[in-house]
Amino acid sequence: MRAYLNGNEAVATAVRLARAEVVAAYPITPQSTIVEKIAEYIADGSMAADYIRVESEHAALAACYGAAVTGTRVFTATSSQGLAYMFEMLHYVSGCRVPLVMAVTNRGLAAPWTIWADHQDAIACRDTGWIQLYVETAQEALDTCLQAYKIAAHPEVLTPVMVCLDGYVLSHTEEIVDVPDQEAVDVFLPPYRPEYAVDPARPIVFGIGAGPELYPAFKHYQHQAMLRAREIIEDVDREFAALFGRSYGGLVDPYYCDGAEVVLVLMGATAGTAREVVDDLRRRGEQVGLLRLRSFRPFPVAALRSVLAGTKVVAVLDRDCSFGYEGVLATEIKAALQGANVPGTPEVAGFTGGLGGSDIRPEDLAGIFRRCLEAVRRRDRGESPAVSGGCSENGKAEGINLWLS
Amino acid sequence: MVKLKELPGNELVQGSYACAGCGGILAVRMALKVLGPETVIVTTPSCLLGVTTFYPQLAFKVPCVNVTFPSTAAAISGVVAGLRRRGKSGVKVVGLAGDGGTVDIGLQALSGAIERGDNFIFICYDNEAYMNTGVQRSGSTPPGARTTTTPVGRAGRGEDRPKKDMLAIVAAHNIPYAATASIGYPQDYLTKVQKAMETEGPAYVQVLAPCPPGWGYSSHLTVKLARLAVQTGQWPLAEYEGGRLTVKEVANPRPLNEYLALQARFAHLLASK
Incomplete structure (x- = not known):
């Protein structure tokens, strides 16, 4: 189906098609219309998800982390100051190998206070252990969100993904977007059922401590997974192209x-x-x-x-x-x-x-x-x-x- | 009323690195006997995390989700929502945080989660300072207490502010159930945990958990101090239920000296001139 969507609406559409089950988000310009749209989908019954109305971005990512470790597909979105506020949680999520997907509607950082686009917010999070994919169009924003869920949850990756789209230029600018059918997306993205999840029948600790003798091994595995993601990103782009007829070259x-x-x-x-x-x-x-x-x-x-x-x-x-x-x-x-x-x-x-x-x-x-x-x-x-x-x-x-x- | 003799003998937290005489681990161990195995713990960097979840010595026999210091209650909301989506609403979600992780850095997230009305239990084990980082004062440190950031000297007389009234703060959120307790009175404490467990919506229990190195006393005195705090009127046993606050009366209060004299943190208050 072809629709006239801006970048933020394209992201929200992807999250609905991906059947995200828990969404936690805090408003910030120019991201807000993503989560407003998702709230509408939930209110009109077209999306079955819990929307947690958190009191900050830090809490948004903490809530997403809590929901994700129970074995649910989750989503959040932010921009600029909100992403900076999440900084501490970014490391927790990636270090815990929680395959979250987050849209970052890129915006400059204060001071001077600004609401307009640049990449400083996401670039400043370069070393947080998140995959960062930057998109060119609203169509690519939609398609990349779908790809991101697949990449993040790949058993050899298990690394969260930021889908980065330029504020206003993409987020608030309409273009004609081909919206995939739900049936096709369901084939591409089966339900998220991770190997490890919160379950009293099989107690697991998420977010362990590790001493100097073990900490480096965890970080080494994390690095190896991120390097492996280079091939997975290309594989997923090819798989997406075979199903939907659109490719973005992978990396x-x-x-x-x-x-x-x-x-x-x-x-x-x-x-x-x-x-x-x-x-x-x-x-x-x-x-x-x-x-x-x-x-x-x-x-x-x-x-x-x-x-x-x-x-x-x-x-x-x-x-x-x-x-x-x-x-x-x-x-x-x-x-x-x-x-x-x-x-x-x-x-x-x-x-x-x-x-x-x-x-x-x-x-x-x-x-x-x-x-x-x-x-x-x-x-x-x-x-x-x-x-x-x-x-x-x-x-x-x-x-x-x-x-x- | 919980009957102590009927509590299960098996332990759901065992083999931790906690100090001898740690009031905090005792609070958690006792609470888990009431909460049972169908429980998920959410906790943050604290003494508790340090002594129970350092890989590979993992002391909890229930699932445990560790999150950043400010985020206990935010992660709780996520776990509650996730379990609901997975059809596991019967699993109890229990936040465990020290006083710093509750009344200071964790307050915003706790306020948010209570306001949202999520179904969870939050247990604050209150040892009245940041013990894990080396006994720095928190918003829950009582007036007069010496800590490493409220030292005693020519110009300093220890903590100079009153303890934050956390029960009043959660009560102001119209929380369905809240209470204070002391590990020195296990039946009272565990009955309150039981009530918290049976509450639909958020419930808050703040339990006094003395700390031998932080308070400066010999480790065999933990329970005695937890009782003396109540008996001298320093730690009221209170309940907020159905919008009503009740405080247990102390029939024959003991002199405050008996409580203060056992602890190095108050020694300067009693020193003769």
């Missing part, structure tokens, strides 16, 4: 990267703008491409290396900043390519922009490509190839909204 989503001299790497809805810019530059004969990173954790090192190895300059656009250094994604791409240890490793130019909802316009992305292509020309002439100069086509030197790290 990375390359666009015109074959033979490209310059590839722009980014995450989220900005990819939509970037595709237009790549199309335009390609028409003008420029060898440029786009690599949309879908899985930020686990980090798809091998996939990135294989796509980026032949390029001359890799531009990275971060909607986040590790203050005092650079955009986080830029650092990670540099490290991934450095580790490849192949001759002709491309130069990586990190740009930070789109913070707190500031627009990333086609001309901004064109400006990034122009500067990188100029560096390629300098390299071809045997000159110093470093990417430099102004960001925007309109001649602004170092833009306040978009800067070279």
Whole structure:
């Protein structure tokens, strides 16, 4: 069925189709309309679930954790300050290997207070042990939530998943979305019945303590599971494609990267703008491409290396900043390519922009490509190839909204 | 009224690392005899977690869900909802937290869970300070008590604020049942646990659980102090039921000195000038 849905409605639809049984959430802009929609589904009888009206985000995740260990499929959603407030619980859930799914409608963090999109909230949770998948469209938000339940609960993964969608640009913008049939989703996602659950007939402790002799083993297993998730994410995407006819490439989503001299790497809805810019530059004969990173954790090192190895300059656009250094994604791409240890490793130019909802316009992305292509020309002439100069086509030197790290 | 002689002999918590004379583990051990095996415990980082759930020495013979310090009652709501979805509504969900995990960092979550009316029992074992981290004061520390964050010196005279009135706080939520108890009066305590268990909706029991290292007394005095606290009027045995508060009268109160003199935490109050 085709429906006109925004990103948040698409997420709520996925949660209904996944037959989530317990939902606990606390309101925060721009996430709130997800859980409002779910509350409507429960009220009109189209979804059989308990909705726990908690008093904070910290409690939301604690309640989801409590419900999940009883062996129920659960859901929560948050943004920004709410995600920051959950930080302590994030580690508990992942360390306990509870396969929760949470939507994060990405929004910047205060101060200054903001309600608009960037990725700082989720990026700041990089090392909490959660899988992070970033989506480009409302359709992908719906499909990725369904995939997320399958990935998280895979016996070799057992790791929670954040489905990250840009605030407003995705969360509040309608598009035509193909809503799968319930019967097909039921085939893809059978009921969640984990091997270990709260049961007085078989007493188990969830959330044990562990001394120095055992703690590292638990963390090592957690790490191995996250690494294994790289294959499972790809498998699940293929399985989804076979059933529903849509695929997102699993870990990375390359666009015109074959033979490209310059590839722009980014995450989220900005990819939509970037595709237009790549199309335009390609028409003008420029060898440029786009690599949309879908899985930020686990980090798809091998996939990135294989796509980026032949390029001359890799531009990275971060909607986040590790203050005092650079955009986080830029650092990670540099490290991934450095580790490849192949001759002709491309130069990586990190740009930070789109913070707190500031627009990333086609001309901004064109400006990034122009500067990188100029560096390629300098390299071809045997000159110093470093990417430099102004960001925007309109001649602004170092833009306040978009800067070279 | 619970009959102590009729309580089951088998233990549902056994082999813990608790200190000799620990009032907290005694409170939990006794309560589980009334609650029985169809129980799920929800608890947080505390002495209790430290002494019962360090892998691989797991002391509970009932399921136990550990969660972050502020979250006991929030996780309880999740467990209650999950068990309902799984068709296991008959399983009792019991929160266990110390005084810090109840009256301080756990208060917001407890308020939320009581307000939601979830069916659970919350037992606060009150040893009147943060014992697990080394005897720092909590909102439940009595006035005058020396702790590591209310030291006694030229300018300091121990804790300078009254104990938080937690019973009044839960009563203000219109909770169906709430009580205070002492491990020194097991029949009274366990009868209150039984009533909490039979209550439809949230129920709260705050049980005094003396702590030998934290209070500074010899471990064989735990029960004696738990009784003296009541007999000297320091720990009222109260019940809030059907909107009415009743407090057990102490017929012949004993001098406060008898209670204070046995504990190092109050020594400065009694020292001669």
